[in-house]
Amino acid sequence: MSSHTAFKELPIVNISKLFSSDLEDRKEVAKELGKAAREVGFLYITGHGIDKEKIAKLKDTTKKYFAQDYDTKMENYIGKSTNHSGYVPEGEEMFYGGKKDKKEAYDVNYDYTESKQIYPLLGPNQWPVMEGFKENVKEYYDSAMELGKVLLKGFALALDIDENSFDKFITTPPNQLRLIHYPANLDETNTQKGIGEHTDYECFTILLPTAPGLEVLNGNKEWIDAPLVEDAFVINIGDMLEVLSNGNFVATSHRVRKVKEERYAFPLFFTCDYETVIKPLDSIKPRFKDKKYDEVICGEHLYAQTIHTFTYLKNRLKNNEISLPESSKEIASYGKFKDM
Numbered sequence: 001m002s003s004h005t006a007f008k009e010l011p012i013v014n015i016s017k018l019f020s021s022d023l024e025d026r027k028e029v030a031k032e033l034g035k036a037a038r039e040v041g042f043l044y045i046t047g048h049g050i051d052k053e054k055i056a057k058l059k060d061t062t063k064k065y066f067a068q069d070y071d072t073k074m075e076n077y078i079g080k081s082t083n084h085s086g087y088v089p090e091g092e093e094m095f096y097g098g099k100k101d102k103k104e105a106y107d108v109n110y111d112y113t114e115s116k117q118i119y120p121l122l123g124p125n126q127w128p129v130m131e132g133f134k135e136n137v138k139e140y141y142d143s144a145m146e147l148g149k150v151l152l153k154g155f156a157l158a159l160d161i162d163e164n165s166f167d168k169f170i171t172t173p174p175n176q177l178r179l180i181h182y183p184a185n186l187d188e189t190n191t192q193k194g195i196g197e198h199t200d201y202e203c204f205t206i207l208l209p210t211a212p213g214l215e216v217l218n219g220n221k222e223w224i225d226a227p228l229v230e231d232a233f234v235i236n237i238g239d240m241l242e243v244l245s246n247g248n249f250v251a252t253s254h255r256v257r258k259v260k261e262e263r264y265a266f267p268l269f270f271t272c273d274y275e276t277v278i279k280p281l282d283s284i285k286p287r288f289k290d291k292k293y294d295e296v297i298c299g300e301h302l303y304a305q306t307i308h309t310f311t312y313l314k315n316r317l318k319n320n321e322i323s324l325p326e327s328s329k330e331i332a333s334y335g336k337f338k339d340m
């Protein structure tokens, strides 16, 4: 049973009216958001209000960062952090199927510098010594967070519940921003993809890509190209919102194909507070009566997925330095995988 339609392209939604003080305006946008989230699980948004200057600074900083030599980047290797932030070299992360992606990344979390670190994915970030990096990345992070809060209200309206229903879940969420670099892969004999097939683990993702390459799986199991759309972000539903919405919204599988031109992408994964119990909201009717969702603790789910896919964490697990959280699932437990 597939929840997805056989879409051939991703819908585009102008969300500017989501910022209106008139509820009817917001509902108008929510209707379109809801249709996209139900049928496709992916959409482009325009009218998001994020300043072009901030985006340009983020891209510029990221290009400079990855242009540095390997040893310099490894000074902030993610395996040196306690809150899963830092440089992710090629091959460090492996998704379902165990293939290595042709990509490197820098992972940034909400920078919790004041509170004591209590959770594995929360705490002060590792920051590289590079002029402007921290400022530019943080500035973008904050804007994307604010946009995410507005979108979450839109999704609540689309589910026909109070638009503030999710607010209680997002006081200090461990939202992650990834700066990803996909080098051009011009070697004919190298079939490595940019990023292997997966669904995102969180509620939804706000993605800013710089070049084509993203592909999305439709209900007919066809890979649909998601080209660049000017001034737009790509939004996709993740595992947690699929569960909270009782299957009404769908987490959709996607990947990045082998790219012939250098590419950067900036996903901000918008999630709930670490301790949030993720289960279908009582007020939302299930989309499919026979589809039941197990309860998971949000942060534990994210952490478990991260342990399963990051080499440094797999090693820590093997050496008994860490353990898998209780409410953890295998990788690829949602999206199309759960239908198999």
Ligand SMILES: O=C(O)CCC(=O)C(=O)O
Pocket: 178, 180, 195, 200, 207, 209, 214, 254, 255, 256, 264, 265, 266, 267
């Ligand atoms: O690079 C992209 O366009 C997508 C990246 C992605 O799917 C991810 O990081 O989860």
Ligand SMILES: [Fe+2]
Pocket: 198, 199, 200, 254
């Ligand atoms: Fe993804």
